Amino acid sequence: MNVTAVNQYAAEGFPVVEFTPSPHGGLERLWFYFGMENIEVNEYPVTRLILKNINTMLGSNKGNFLPVYRYSGGSWQRLPEARKLLRDDGYISLYWDVESPESLLEIAFCYPYGEKELNALLKDTGNYWQQNEIGVSAAGRPYYRLSNNFGSATERPFGFYLIARQHAMETSGAWVLDGILRHLAELDAAIPVWVIPFANLDGIIEGDYGKDPFPRDINRAWGPNAMMRHETKTISCDLDEWRQRVGKHSIICDLHSPGADEENLYVFIPKDIQQEEPLYQYLRELNLALQDYAADPFIKHSDYKPYSAWGKYWNLCEYANQTLEMPVFSMEISYYKAGGRVLEIDGYRNIGKIIADWACSLS
Ligand SMILES: [Zn+2]
Structure with missing residues (x-):
């Protein structure tokens, strides 16, 4: 509340x-x-x-x-x-x-999404998703990651790592994630997908908005010198484990919601990703698949960041790009409208379905 x-x-x-x-x-x-x-x-x-x-x-x-x-x-x-x-x-x-x-x-402010909604998803998708404790939140609450399989250190298949709720109540991102996870289960997809559904778990339980919260925004706590929140430390350990079990072109995707008045969907990628690189091409395909849900332009660079609170500290995209050296993007999903249509739960899940189909097409 x-x-x-x-x-x-x-x-x-x-x-x-x-x-x-x-x-x-x-x-x-x-x-x-x-x-x-x-x-x-x-x-x-x-x-x-x-x-x-x-x-x-x-x-x-x-x-x-x-x-x-x-x-x-x-x-x-x-x-x-x-x-x-x-x-x-x-x-x-x-x-x-x-x-x-x-x-x-x-x-x-927008459709709530918490433990109850996640448990409904886990129940509806049978035992496709497993939930593993990987540590605790800053306040000491058990912290979980979902996965469909653990990948393979010998075969190194193409995989996805999804993170939502670095900003606790960006729930439009959570409903799109819900759609992604439901559709991957429907497809019985074999690509290894690991998921942090509630990155700012304490903020979610306490009802914090979670953008620039006290003491530090989780998505400005990824370096460059050291992790500055226990949550980013925990997720970075998990990313290290995942990275050893998937191919090097596997993709990390970070789901967000933009300012309250913004419509449509778009992605941010690191500044130095060139147009001829595979990630850029993949995201062009996603842009087409999303049709009028996608903003124009759909692919953006995060030029907002130097002017935001703690702007010189790394976000997940910078950490993944510069330290893990893996393809990464973040996605901003409107709280209320895309393609001129008001977004309801089915609309968010449909966007998730498109993203899941796209992810599977890359493997
Ligand atoms: Zn955000």
């Missing part, structure tokens, strides 16, 4: 709930998820939800994004486009008028 600065009051004819996400001590805020319970017989059919001060949330100035809501633990659905409240000093809040809940109403 993540919500703060909550105010509740009765306006003329309807109840109002004002709220905003908490940074939980980090540098940025964006993610929120909370529930409200109606404990009296409701006289009012409509409740107004007001998300306060989007100016100081990450990448959300336009207020285009579409949060999700659900009643009494039912299915999540997208909120419609928000209406705006503009204060004279320039601060913007968004509001939605929704049906008042009979009991529980939950609202979240």
